[in-house]
Amino acid sequence: MLVEPQIDLLTVARAAHERRDWRASYEAFDRASVYAPLRIDDLDAFSFAAWRLGHVKEASRAAERVFAELTRTDPTAAAMKATELGLAWLVRGDLNIGQGWMNRARRLLAGAEEGPAHGYLAYLDANVAAMTLDLDTLSTHVRALRDLGERLNTPAVTALSLIIGGIEAILHARTADGYALIDEAILPLLADEVPIEWAGDIYCIVLHHCHKLADLPRMRSWTQSMEQWCGLSGSVPYGGVCDVHRLQVQVHTDDYRLLEDRLGTSSRTLAEVNSWAAAEGYYQLGEVRRLMGDLDGAARAFEQARTLGKDPQPGEALLACRRGDSAAAWTAIRLALAGGDRLERMRLLRAAVEIALGRDAVDEAETYCSELEIDAAAFKTPGFLAWAAHARGAVAVRQGRFDEAIAALQEALREYRVQQSRYETAEVYEWMALARRGLGDTGAAAADAATADAIYAELGVEPAGICGIPLPGGLTRRELEVLACVAQGATNRQAAQQLYLSEKTVGRHLANIYAKIGVSSRTAAAAWAHANDVL
The missing domain is CATH 1.25.40.10 (Tetratricopeptide repeat domain)
Incomplete structure (x- = not known):
């Protein structure tokens, strides 16, 4: 018999779960389990809350106990639980374990009457094909899922079929068609007709592809939508993804010094929860540090992205440029171009043009530029x-x-x-x-x-600066221009007029120049400029 304290705790836990207060639900279920084992539906709710709070291992153990019990009592429900576990592992970035759970679901559904679980499994199959860029298999799964959605007439399965159809269209450079399908898929999400974990995956996969397409206006719109959804769901795994995508957008407009800490915090939080999002965060952190001139910090962030499964290109190649090693940059970008998918290749081509120009390989830059133009016209x-x-x-x-x-x-x-x-x-x-x-x-x-x-x-x-050509003394291009004016005898006012700067800015640049090259006077700075061919 249940003791009275457990009954009270279960009442609190179930009510909190109903209103999506995952922390209160998790804590009450956890305390209730001290008195007696949770029954299967409560254990399932506990697992649900634990995962949304980022307690991934605890959530997985509880979900696996639910699955084991359901295989004895309700094989169809067990298959659905297996698809949920498959999704959770795919979100964490572990393709092999995710597919293992998908195969368990497939075995349980063999010979069963067609239902929603078949639709969720078909979506996961299509998702894996998209992740591995098996476009022929993806097209087969998209057609099958679309037909299944029409037969089942279930809003969630319909949304999943639309979203994966949109991704397939994008990967085949039918961007407008893909966006139309994605926009239609959002309607069941807004109507709260798609379970939270699957709705979260829809948002994530769409934002990921918007980022790959470098479509910032659409990414801003979808990020705002996901922020609202994250606020309602209170999900740590998906809330962290919200943060990463928001920061990916803000990198284009905000002060990088303010973004660095936020990117580091979000990436660390996600490392055990959603490895691909954490890898994206670390890669973006590397880019921010590279552009700020923190080259060692950038290298560490890129290595963290690699550890989590993301090839940190073209960032590492451009980092080699910043260090003055154009040969390493050229080798890295060419290796990356040999294996990149069509969307990722666009970023690589953009960097390849820059690196080739830095090496004075203008013909090679022209070749890469032409390829970039062709695919830009295709994706639009x-x-x-x-x-x-x-x-x-x-x-x-x-x-x-x-x-x-x-x-x-x-x-x-x-x-x-x-x-x-x-x-x-x-x-x-x-x-x-x-x-x-x-x-x-x-x-x-x-x-x-x-x-x-x-x-x-x-x-x-x-x-x-120019790829592979480090500037003397670690000076910036503008500092070199100020130094050149001063070395030719210009006053601060004259240098400001020549360079379209304020006198105050010229003075600030001059102070930085003195500190970097280790001098304390205009005469010494001018002598250094002549000795280092600044003129």
């Missing part, structure tokens, strides 16, 4: 179109085709404004400055360079 997302125009402008500058370069770079600026991609906007202004210098318009060139510097300063980063 704002980010890809911006990258292609940016790359075309950079290549045209190096080829001496300055008018063509300015036209391409202005197109990139338009797309980056839609994206609100401030760092990339600054890079484009730097290339614009070079193109205008090539045309002899030094005033406009200086204005463009000053605009780039202002954006870099707001973001808290330093321009990377």
Whole structure:
């Protein structure tokens, strides 16, 4: 017989579970289990709450006990529980264990009447095919799941069939079709007709692919939607994913110094809960540190991403550039290009153009740029179109085709404004400055360079410089320009006028220059500039 304290605790636990207060539910069930073992439905609810609080191992053990009991009493329910466990392991990034649970579900469903569990299992099969880029198998699963959804007429299965159909369309470069299916799939989620764990997976997979497509406007919209959903569900695993995707968006607009700690915290929190999201977080942390000039910190973050299963490219290759090792950068990017999927390849191509130009391999840069343009035209997302125009402008500058370069770079600026991609906007202004210098318009060139510097300063980063060519003394490009003016005898006011800066900014740059090269006077700085060929 249940003792009275347990009855009271179970009442509290069940009520908390009903209102989605996972912490109160978990704690009350945990205390109730001290008096007597929980019955199967309460154990299932306890597992549910534990997982949402991030107690993954405890949740898995409880869910496996539920599964074992259900195999003796209700094989169809046991199959459904096996699909839930399969999903949980896939979310954690363990494909093998996830597929093991899927096979258990498949065995239990063999010969059973067709029902929702078949739909959830078919979704997982399609998801695995998408993760492994087995596009032919994915198409087969998408058709089967769509037919199954029509026969079952179950909102959750219908939503899953739409979402995986949208992902298939995106992977085949039918981006508009994919977005249309995804937008339709959101309706059952908004109506709360999809179980929380499956709704969370829908949000995650969509945001992941929006990020791969570099479609920041749509990613912002979906992130806001997921934030609202995370707030309702109170889920640590999916709430952490919300944080990572939010920070991926904010990296394009916010001060990097404020983002670094938040990325580190989110990534550490997710490491045992959702390894692919944690890996994405660590990779983004590496990128932030690379752009801030913390090269050792960037290397550590990229290694953490690798440990969690993500190849940290092109970040590591660009980090090698920042260290002045263009040969290592070139080797790394070419190896990555040999194995990247079509979407990931877009980021790699963008970096390959930059690295090739740094090596003066303009013909190779042209080849990669052309491939980038072809796929940008196929996918038609704002980010890809911006990258292609940016790359075309950079290549045209190096080829001496300055008018063509300015036209391409202005197109990139338009797309980056839609994206609100401030760092990339600054890079484009730097290339614009070079193109205008090539045309002899030094005033406009200086204005463009000053605009780039202002954006870099707001973001808290330093321009990377040319790949593989470390700047003398560790000085930034702007510091070198200030030093060159001073070495030629310019006053702070004259340097400010020449570089379109304020006198205060020139003074700040000069103080940084003195500290970096170890001098204390203008005369000594000028001598250092002459000795190091700064002029």
